[in-house]
Amino acid sequence: MKIKPKSQKGLTLIELVIAIAAGVVLILAAGVILFIGQIFWNQAWKKVNLQRDASYAMLRMSHFIKAGTAAEVVDDGKTVKIYRSGDYIRFFWVEGQHDLRSQIEGNPEIIISDKVENLQFNVQDNKVTIDLELEEDDAQTHFISTVMMRNYEG
Numbered sequence: 001m002k003i004k005p006k007s008q009k010g011l012t013l014i015e016l017v018i019a020i021a022a023g024v025v026l027i028l029a030a031g032v033i034l035f036i037g038q039i040f041w042n043q044a045w046k047k048v049n050l051q052r053d054a055s056y057a058m059l060r061m062s063h064f065i066k067a068g069t070a071a072e073v074v075d076d077g078k079t080v081k082i083y084r085s086g087d088y089i090r091f092f093w094v095e096g097q098h099d100l101r102s103q104i105e106g107n108p109e110i111i112i113s114d115k116v117e118n119l120q121f122n123v124q125d126n127k128v129t130i131d132l133e134l135e136e137d138d139a140q141t142h143f144i145s146t147v148m149m150r151n152y153e154g
Contacts, residue, residue, distance in 0.1 A: 046139035050115065054134050054143045057100055057111050061130055064089050064102075065147040071123045080121035080128060082149075093119035100132075126152035 011019075065071065068082040079092035090103045093116055100112040100119060117140070118133040126149045133142045 043139065046136060047141065050134045050136055050139050050141040053112050053115060054132055054141050057132060058130060058143055058145050060102070060111060061091055062145065062147045064091075065128045066150050068128075068149045069151045069153045071128050071149065073121050073123050077120045077122060080123065082128075091121070 064082050064084075068084055070083040072081045072083070073079070074081065075092065078095070079090060081088045081090050087105060091111075092101055092103070093099070094101060098114050098116045099110050100116045102109050102111055112134065115134045115136050116132070117135040118131070120131040122129040122131075127146050128149070129144070129146045131142075131144050134140065
């Protein structure tokens with residue numbers, strides 16, 4: 001009578017260790033992909049926020065420039081005065097604080113705080129050119145716009 005070998009059921013210890021190691025590698029790879037994705041997401045979100053802030057500032061300044069009757073650049077191009085009927089609004093950059101501010105009738109207001117790297121104004125006839133650079137951590141944005149005064153009096 002021949003003895004039949006028993007059929008093998010279950011896993012050996014080596015097979016179990018290999019399966020666990022493969023699972024750990026897959027979990028680590030997924031974790032690295034998620035971590036890198038989160039880093040890229042955060043960087044993109046910082047750039048979007050900077051662009052949003054720059055767009056808001058440009059829109060705000062453009063609104064007053066379009067309604068202005070005359071404009072004057074002071075402080076080596078860091079400040080612009082937009083004259084309206086009887087008064088003026090001033091937009092200026094506080095270099096040490098990296099702020100963009102406006103001032104109407106003596107009331108200062110911060111438009112962008114701690115992000116302005118450079119701001120330059122240029123006035124030619126009825127055109128005001130704004131060159132705005134923002135930076136926060138490792139994100140940067142740069143906007144240049146020329147706005148025409150509709151009520152220009154020359």
